Amino acid sequence: MKKSKLLIKVEKVHYHHLLHHHHQMKLVLQHNELEAFMIYMRVVDITGFIYGRNSKHHNLRRNNKQPPGPSNLPIIGSIHRLLGSKPTHRTLRQLSATYGPIMRLKFGEVPVVVISSSEAAEAIMKTNDFAFASRPISASVDTIFYGGNDIIFGRYDEFWRQMRRLCATQLLSLKRVRSFRAIRQREISRLVRSIAAAPSGSFINLSEELFNLSNNITAFSVIGGRFKEQKLYVSTLGEVALLVNGFSPADLFPSIPGFIMRLTGCRKKLELCRLKLNRVADMIVREHRAKQGSKDTNDDVEDFTDVLLKIQEEGALPFHLSDDHIKAVVNVCSFLVEGKDMLIGGSETSSTAMDWAMSELVRHPEVMKKVQQEVREAFEEGVEHKEEAILSGKLRYLQMVVKETLRLHPPLPLLLPRVNDEACEVMGYEIPTGTTVLVNAWAIGRDPKHWQDPESFLPERFEDNSVDFKGGNFDLIPFGGGRRMCPGINFGLATVETTLANLLYYFDWEYKGKEELDMTEGFGVGTRRKSPLCLAASLRLPLPPA
Numbered sequence: 001m002k003k004s005k006l007l008i009k010v011e012k013v014h015y016h017h018l019l020h021h022h023h024q025m026k027l028v029l030q031h032n033e034l035e036a037f038m039i040y041m042r043v044v045d046i047t048g049f050i051y052g053r054n055s056k057h058h059n060l061r062r063n064n065k066q067p068p069g070p071s072n073l074p075i076i077g078s079i080h081r082l083l084g085s086k087p088t089h090r091t092l093r094q095l096s097a098t099y100g101p102i103m104r105l106k107f108g109e110v111p112v113v114v115i116s117s118s119e120a121a122e123a124i125m126k127t128n129d130f131a132f133a134s135r136p137i138s139a140s141v142d143t144i145f146y147g148g149n150d151i152i153f154g155r156y157d158e159f160w161r162q163m164r165r166l167c168a169t170q171l172l173s174l175k176r177v178r179s180f181r182a183i184r185q186r187e188i189s190r191l192v193r194s195i196a197a198a199p200s201g202s203f204i205n206l207s208e209e210l211f212n213l214s215n216n217i218t219a220f221s222v223i224g225g226r227f228k229e230q231k232l233y234v235s236t237l238g239e240v241a242l243l244v245n246g247f248s249p250a251d252l253f254p255s256i257p258g259f260i261m262r263l264t265g266c267r268k269k270l271e272l273c274r275l276k277l278n279r280v281a282d283m284i285v286r287e288h289r290a291k292q293g294s295k296d297t298n299d300d301v302e303d304f305t306d307v308l309l310k311i312q313e314e315g316a317l318p319f320h321l322s323d324d325h326i327k328a329v330v331n332v333c334s335f336l337v338e339g340k341d342m343l344i345g346g347s348e349t350s351s352t353a354m355d356w357a358m359s360e361l362v363r364h365p366e367v368m369k370k371v372q373q374e375v376r377e378a379f380e381e382g383v384e385h386k387e388e389a390i391l392s393g394k395l396r397y398l399q400m401v402v403k404e405t406l407r408l409h410p411p412l413p414l415l416l417p418r419v420n421d422e423a424c425e426v427m428g429y430e431i432p433t434g435t436t437v438l439v440n441a442w443a444i445g446r447d448p449k450h451w452q453d454p455e456s457f458l459p460e461r462f463e464d465n466s467v468d469f470k471g472g473n474f475d476l477i478p479f480g481g482g483r484r485m486c487p488g489i490n491f492g493l494a495t496v497e498t499t500l501a502n503l504l505y506y507f508d509w510e511y512k513g514k515e516e517l518d519m520t521e522g523f524g525v526g527t528r529r530k531s532p533l534c535l536a537a538s539l540r541l542p543l544p545p546a
């Protein structure tokens with residue numbers, strides 16, 4: 001992307017001015033040169049999320065060997081090194097080629113370590129998993145998400161362990177994921193029908209369709225579907241995404257967050273959003289409670305909110321599950337779903353994975369043919385058995401296609417950041433307390449030391465290779481690893497595999513653009529496609545009765 005004058009200006013601004021002359025930033029925004037500013041913001045997005053209230057990095061012992069890294073500028077540290085036209089994970093891989101697989105950076109006040117090899121990832125997420133089990137929390141995230149008392153942002157303590165166990169066993173277990181089968185089937189069937197109904201020869205904006213599908217599946221599973229104040233809820237989540245995702249000096253300088261948040265008015269806005277979200281979450285909880293009380297539970301699938309309310313009523317947990325806890329889970333799950341450009345890019349994970357899988361398939365017709373043949377043969381027995389065939393692992397080649405897609409395009413290329421609550425040594429280097437750790441899963445998946453022909457899309461590489469992404473092998477970590485590994489892996493894979501299987505079963509897909517399909521990644525913490533994937537679909541098999 002060509003750098004505009006403004007970006008150059010922003011890059012050159014003396015950062016003292018940024019801090020002490022906030023009005024300059026306002027001026028920048030008034031110029032409305034958002035394109036340039038967004039590049040700058042992209043850097044700050046990450047730092048905003050990374051800088052945490054956990055930043056007690058005072059115990060740095062100067063005698064110990066620290067990881068190598070580039071030199072820092074006063075105040076901003078190494079943020080300027082991330083500026084440019086490339087997504088952050090690519091820039092970090094380039095930097096690590098000079099400084100090594102454990103690289104030290106500094107974002108504003110906060111020390112950051114970037115991990116770029118599977119050995120170093122294992123040292124963090126296995127050998128020292130306990131030490132790196134917390135997440136850094138920015139002041140803005142802290143304000144909006146119930147003081148970090150939830151699963152994603154929670155500190156690693158007893159309460160968090162209980163919440164996570166509850167999630168793994170009650171909300172995201174394989175059994176529960178299977179129980180959402182009807183939701184998946186209904187939503188996928190809707191999508192298939194709407195694609196089939198499109199005028200022949202027209203292009204389907206598959207990126208958008210897949211995003212909506214993934215949203216709907218999660219919304220129905222978490223809160224049972226649509227609700228009265230959905231518009232207000234979604235627009236507030238959008239506002240939060242902007243505030244948390246935007247330029248947040250409070251997140252840059254966590255030693256004085258309160259002062260800066262007041263100065264910028266950010267706290268007030270966030271608190272207002274929190275009130276609105278709280279009101280809607282209250283309503284969701286109240287309606288679920290009334291539904292349970294009325295005995296009119298008909299044959300609806302039990303959603304996450306139902307399950308949490310039941311657990312609350314049974315009181316079998318070693319701690320009191322309050323309404324606030326339930327609302328935090330509901331809000332976080334929804335935030336993952338709706339907060340499109342949100343810092344964690346969360347829910348987009350499943351739709352991003354499907355988007356890239358379809359992109360790679362249309363670029364590799366021989367792979368497309370093979371996977372379609374597998375799916376069509378397996379489903380000959382009858383479409384009603386489709387999901388069983390998928391979840392029981394019958395479609396091996398489809399699984400290889402998904403694995404290869406996640407190797408090349410992990411939806412969260414830098415996973416989610418971690419922070420150490422105590423100083424520790426990793427591969428001979430001292431990592432001081434409060435260091436934010438970013439693991440470059442994207443670079444690790446393309447490391448030529450471990451992958452032959454790493455940049456090519458070759459699902460066959462998994463034929464005789466038992467490497468899996470379930471957390472045991474650090475060469476492939478699209479779901480992370482260790483204590484903070486993604487607990488939604490079954491949920492995510494069920495959505496991805498079932499949707500892809502259906503799209504490949506019913507339709508033949510073609511990219512008809514004049515130029516080669518653009519595979520550029522957009523900016524943001526997630527690796528979404530820069531431009532939407534628009535494909536032509538031809539129905540090849542009759543649709544089942546509605």
Ligand code: HEM
Pocket residue numbers: 135151152153164218349350353410411412415416417477478479480481482483484485486487488489491492493496
């Ligand atoms: C293809 C789909 C998905 C991918 C690639 C993915 C990836 C990830 C990654 C990389 C992390 C951070 C792991 C780490 O720090 O080691 C994570 C965390 C998390 N994911 Fe997923 N995810 C997916 C789907 C889902 C779904 C569908 C849900 C829930 C419905 C979910 C819920 C979570 C939660 C709650 C965490 C935070 C865990 C913690 O902090 O302990 N994910 N995910």
